[in-house]
Amino acid sequence: MAFWDTVRLAFGTFRSNPLRSFLTLLGIVIGVTTVVAMMSLIEGLKNQVNNQLSDLGANCFQVQRLPFGQGELSAAQLARRPRFTYADLDAIRLQPSIEVAAAEDSKGGQKASTSERETRANVNVWAGTPGYFQTNAISIATGRPFTDTETVDGRRVAVIGADLADTLYPGMDPLGREFRILGRTFQVVGTLKRRGGFMGGGSQDNQAMIPLTTYAGIFGVRDLRISIQARSAEVLLRAQDEVTLLMRRRHGLKPDQADDFFIFSNASTTETFNNMSTAISAASFGVCLLSLLVGGIGILNIMLVAVTERTREIGIRKALGAKRYRILAQFALEAVVLSLVGGALGVGLGVGLSLLARWMIKLPTEVPLWSVAVSLGMSCGVGLLFGIYPAARAAKLDPVDAMRSE
Numbered sequence: 315m316a317f318w319d320t321v322r323l324a325f326g327t328f329r330s331n332p333l334r335s336f337l338t339l340l341g342i343v344i345g346v347t348t349v350v351a352m353m354s355l356i357e358g359l360k361n362q363v364n365n366q367l368s369d370l371g372a373n374c375f376q377v378q379r380l381p382f383g384q385g386e387l388s389a390a391q392l393a394r395r396p397r398f399t400y401a402d403l404d405a406i407r408l409q410p411s412i413e414v415a416a417a418e419d420s421k422g423g424q425k426a427s428t429s430e431r432e433t434r435a436n437v438n439v440w441a442g443t444p445g446y447f448q449t450n451a452i453s454i455a456t457g458r459p460f461t462d463t464e465t466v467d468g469r470r471v472a473v474i475g476a477d478l479a480d481t482l483y484p485g486m487d488p489l490g491r492e493f494r495i496l497g498r499t500f501q502v503v504g505t506l507k508r509r510g511g512f513m514g515g516g517s518q519d520n521q522a523m524i525p526l527t528t529y530a531g532i533f534g535v536r537d538l539r540i541s542i543q544a545r546s547a548e549v550l551l552r553a554q555d556e557v558t559l560l561m562r563r564r565h566g567l568k569p570d571q572a573d574d575f576f577i578f579s580n581a582s583t584t585e586t587f588n589n590m591s592t593a594i595s596a597a598s599f600g601v602c603l604l605s606l607l608v609g610g611i612g613i614l615n616i617m618l619v620a621v622t623e624r625t626r627e628i629g630i631r632k633a634l635g636a637k638r639y640r641i642l643a644q645f646a647l648e649a650v651v652l653s654l655v656g657g658a659l660g661v662g663l664g665v666g667l668s669l670l671a672r673w674m675i676k677l678p679t680e681v682p683l684w685s686v687a688v689s690l691g692m693s694c695g696v697g698l699l700f701g702i703y704p705a706a707r708a709a710k711l712d713p714v715d716a717m718r719s720e
Contacts, residue, residue: 338612339656342696345605346660346689347667352598353685354668356591358678373413373547374449375579377406377557378539395574396565398538403443405560406540411553414543416445417526421533426478426522428493433481438521439495441529442541449541452523457489457504460525468527473504475519498532500524554579606692609656610700617649617704624708642709649701650694657693661686 379395398417406415424437444462446452452459452473460471472493479488479502488502500522509518526535544553554577561575631641668679 335616335652338616339609339652339659341605341607341609341612342653342656342693343609343660343663345602345609346657346693347663348598348605349602349689350661350664350681350685351667351671352594354664354679354681355671355677356594357682357685358672358680360588360591361678361680373544373550374451374541375544375550375554375557375577376449376539376541377561377575377577379537379575381576381578398540398575400538402561402564403538403540405564406542406557409553409556409560411544411549411556412542413545414445414448416443416449416541417538418442418446418450418541419526419529419533419535419538421529421536424495426482426493426495428482428491431482431484433478433520436520437478437495439529439533440521440523441526442523443526445543446523446526446541449543453507455505455507456487457502459504460523465525465527468525468531470498470500470528471503471524472500473506473523474502475506475517475521476508477517477519478522479505481520495522496532550579602689602692606696609653610696613649613653613697614700614704616652617645617701618707620648621645621704621708638709642705645705645708646698646701649705650697653693653697653701654690657690660693661689664689 377398379397380392400417403415403417406412418441420438420440422438423435424439425435426433426437442450442465444465447454447459454473455476457473459473460469464471474482474488474493482488482493483491488505491502492499493502494500506519506521506523529535542553542557544550558573558577562573565574567574632638664685665681668681671677672679
């Protein structure tokens with residue numbers, strides 16, 4: 315019964331001056347909101363990355379000239395790296411652990427049009443050689459991929475994404491129909507399964523895939539990348555080693571020189587994302603700790619004020635036989651309850667922001683339960699840490715002096 319009486323008194327303190335109490339708890343609210351919102355974004359992105367990394371294909375990896383991000387290299391150093399060639403592709407295909415290898419390139423910001431409709435300049439054009447669909451685990455919804463013959467002959471055929479099909483051919487079957495990119499006419503031979511966005515970015519369905527030879531005649535080959543499928547999962551690492559040794563030999567690198575190319579796979583992409591999310595999480599918790607510190611100082615202040623305002627009440631209770639530990643527990647619990655109220659408000663705002671981001675800008679947010687538990691636990695800890703001094707001060711009051719207080 316005493317516990318619930320103390321909780322009731324704590325909420326009474328909050329209700330007696332709600333504006334002061336809310337401003338006191340604002341730091342805790344901001345800190346908890348930051349943690350819950352950022353963790354929901356990271357958790358959602360992590361789940362999406364894990365679900366969509368299969369885009370690279372089973373037992374697959376890719377070798378390219380540039381890494382993700384600049385890293386420790388300058389722009390001039392990256393620009394001097396040799397570009398991959400068709401001869402490199404042919405040499406990679408001869409390695410014993412390689413099942414399939416395909417070259418690819420891409421160009422964004424293109425317009426596609428028919429005689430009746432035109433897209434904005436946001437269509438991504440992807441191109442590849444035979445094997446491109448296999449090494450990238452690209453699934454066809456209707457129709458077929460372009461064939462080896464069409465690739466060799468440089469025919470103007472395309473497999474288009476679901477969004478592009480909806481824009482150019484609403485309510486119609488796009489197979490066999492024609493559209494134009496940069497004045498060149500392409501025939502639709504297939505459509506891709508809908509894939510949605512990736513890592514909160516743009517749609518993966520607003521694209522057209524064409525043979526690399528056709529692409530080269532229109533855009534030129536800017537920066538060839540080679541996607542590779544190993545013969546099995548058991549030889550995947552061996553296949554990566556074979557490609558690494560081959561490319562170092564072809565590029566004339568000495569044993570003490572670093573690779574002038576970059577190999578990535580599902581594992582390396584996951585590692586890169588995890589490193590990024592760890593940094594973001596650390597920054598979020600840093601903001602949270604600063605906000606909780608501010609909120610804790612506010613808790614300390616409001617509880618000292620509460621002790622001063624209720625000095626006479628404390629004196630009467632002690633005169634009637636209340637033990638010091640009961641007074642200590644009462645005020646400490648009040649501080650914890652007030653802090654917990656701030657934590658609960660922060661959790662509510664964080665969840666609300668997460669849902670709003672998912673609805674308005676299609677971010678793949680998912681609120682992890684552990685972030686809610688950690689946030690509420692930290693709130694209680696702050697309340698206890700900063701509330702213990704005012705509680706101890708109240709417990710030490712002399713009952714005679716306290717009852718004389720006005």
